[in-house]
Amino acid sequence: MSKETKGLIYQLVAIAAAFAALVIWLVTADLTDTERQTLDPGTIWKYTQEHLQITLVSAVIVLLIAIPLGILLTRPSLRKAAPAVRAVANFGQAAPAIGVIVLLAFWLGFGPKTAVVSLVIYAILPVLSNTIVGLQQVDERLVEAGRGIGMSQMAVLFKVELPLAVPVMLSGIRTALVLLVGTATLATFINGGGLGILITTGVNLNLNVVLIAGSLMVALLALTVDWIGRLVEQLARPKGLS
């Protein structure tokens, strides 16, 4: 069994164990009525679904923007623009997420849509950079060999460059997803829904159990998404690369 496969198994076992511990703790803990109401399994499931929905919609939009943009920025004619665009994307990520979300809400209105817009701004960079880096590290001689045997530019892109860039691109996508799961917690500040509400409720009403349960749920969700990402990276790695 490879080192990566072992790592995947350990991570899965750890996630399952932590989740079981959380459930046992919540079931056996001595909860007040308010806590019990807030932590009702049906409610938590609803928040989790909202959370995943915001994350996934943002992720799809990020992919739709960042991958084509990354491809364009590695074409000979646009190569020169890559550093500038990367600087802009960098700015999106470097700005504090909470600030971006709240400012955008005043401009675009409160609600899940604005949450998605700000999450997209926040998570574009890793996918964009890794698409660019992944494509740049493809040996130029392979591109030349492809062109030399009569492949069109498109054929070289889809059959040589992208397949060889897949490992680097996937790791950027995984990073973005984990970022998104964590940052989607902030959506609650602008009525965007998600698991963040457990944390704000916990803080506002001074309910520590709710606060801790909410934080752990987000952490476990992020770890699970990370695990799925790693699994996909394993499965999608082109054969023939060591």
Add this chain to the structure above:
Amino acid sequence: MSDSKISSSAASENTVSGASIMLQEVTKTYPGQKKSAVGGLTLEIPAGSIVMFVGPSGCGKTTTLKMINRLIEPTSGQIVINGEDVTTMNGDELRRRIGYVIQAGGLFPHMTVASNIAMVPKMLGWDKAKINARVDELLELVSLDPELYRDRFPKELSGGQQQRVGVARALAADPPVLLMDEPFGAVDPITRQRLQDELLNIQSEVQKTIVCVTHDFDEAVKLGDWIAIFNEGAQLEQYDSPERILANPASEFVENFIGSGAGLKQLTLTRVNEVDLVDAITTTPGKRASDVLSQLQGSGRKIAVVLDSRGRPLRRMDRRQLSRAEIIEGTYDPDLPVVGEQATLNDALDTMLVASAEYALVTGRRDVFTGIITVQTVMEAIAAANSSMDDHHEAPVGLNSGAINVVDIESEPAESGGEPA
């Protein structure tokens, strides 16, 4: 251009399937550069011949080569293949009909050997069965066992094997023209020599028009029917046969370029198949060793050569080894001194020295054993050789037009032509 003149007729044995190439006043000036990388080059490349481009680094060899398949678009001038001007046709379609080999093969690492070779036939829309049959045929042609290598990935091959697959991929759709850019630059000297021998064997079967860039003058002499020696700006210093270039360097530049190679010219010019080989006692795995030994003693020879079922040498056995063995074993000896029959005597000597042997086994097409060359044979060949020049052949045309921005051209216009004396 599906039925154009540059698609080759089926390559039957020993018929020229190559196409002639004509560069007409071809110039390439890269954007932002004053000097042309290639200045007004007119060059005739005869069908079915191997033309070698040599010259110092940066002189424009690669640029010239890549203008033939229009990986680099000429600034001006025409490229004519088999009488058809290909300067304005669709570049991708042109390139599917011209084989292209680069250093280290340029294989796609995420595709198997078979998929790499199948790239061009797939683009040309061949059906699966035809492609599979062609892949196996090509692997055989480059001496790789299809069963063993078809499904491997490039990283599971040695450098020399990758280069062979690169050649197979280039030949996949049976193109009339093969372009090679320093194909053997990345492998060790012994592997390089074998690959060169193999290329010559393949060429004797397929008779393509091959244009090959090298920085190694010995390689040019060994492989080339014609050698074009370039100076900066792809200025032709001389374009002629290896023999004539060695005998009559056209300029001091050429003389310097040939350098020490000239001293050994008899060794580099004479090929193994031009001297008399010694026959050998051969046997196959599974035979009784004592039978082979008595055969050997009867003939007065020192060694027996063990061949596989296709006649390729596996190992050699001397009398002592034979007397110890009972049955001839079929293990392969990787240190066996082997040269191709198209190798030069220089290569043969090298091989013997490396193996500390006073003989080398000679192989022909598809690595089939043809005989033994000994040190004595080589020495006799050198002694007997007199540089009898064949002065009756016509060298192909090659020259640069004067109208180019290369500085030193005006001072010595007479030298810029590469026409034979």
